[in-house]
Amino acid sequence: MEEKRFKLLVADDDKDIRSILSLILSQEGYQVVTAENGGEVLKLADESIDLYILDVNMPVLSGFAAGSELRRRFNTPIIFLTAYSGEADKVIGFASGADDYIVKPFSNTELLLRVRAILRRTARSCPANEASSKSAIAFKDLILDLDSQTVRKGDEVILLTYTEFQILRLLVTHPRKIFSLDHIYERVWEEEAVGDAAVMVHIKNLRKKLGDSSRSPRYIKTAWGKGYFVE
Secondary structure: OOOOOOEEEEEOOOHHHHHHHHHHHHHOOOEEEEEOOHHHHHHHOOOOOOEEEEEOOOOOOOHHHHHHHHHHHOOOOEEEEEOOOOHHHHHHHHHOOOOEEEEOOOOHHHHHHHHHHHHHHHHHOOHHHOOOOOOEEEEOOEEEEOOOOEEEEOOEEEEOOHHHHHHHHHHHOOOOOOEOHHHHHHHHHOOOOOOOOHHHHHHHHHHHHHOOOOOOOOOOEEEOOOEEEOO
16 A cells, blocks of 8 residues: 655745745655745645644734634644744744644754654544544543544534644543653653643643633643643
């Protein structure tokens, strides 16, 4: 059987950067589609795209705005490229649907490693690769659909990013087990923890989407100084 060739959409308003990224990724065997602004991203977006790599500062529609719209339509992973490394910028990025966040300037090696890691995690989460034929996980009044990577709460379908879904899945499949921030990062990102606030931002977004409270949580609970768990 022929190995799947991943299709990536790269968006940046700088023509030279688009060309460089397209060349680097194409040489790695990826099929690359490019866009010069967020509006063009939404026109090109469809189910065939396996990963979006979006610059944050683009005309017509910013990367964050395009990412938010993409997240409403697809569950496809998104990497944001930005020159801003502040914590507030990362919070906005993850809230806009980011699965990863790369600060400029970055090396070609770093970009490729991040791309490979996300595509590897996505491929492993596909139904065809499930160790079990189980396609849904029930937790309290939530149903985690492994096929669509969505969560149903009663009649409401809650759309999560790929990373948010994997964090929730990790927790609910290990009830009462406390996971530290580093442990969650290493299990979900499948790489050594880097010590930033990425996990905390995703947990905050998860709680918001699930209608949970950090002070009196029903789903994701905090073990102060230790990490997070469900029961």
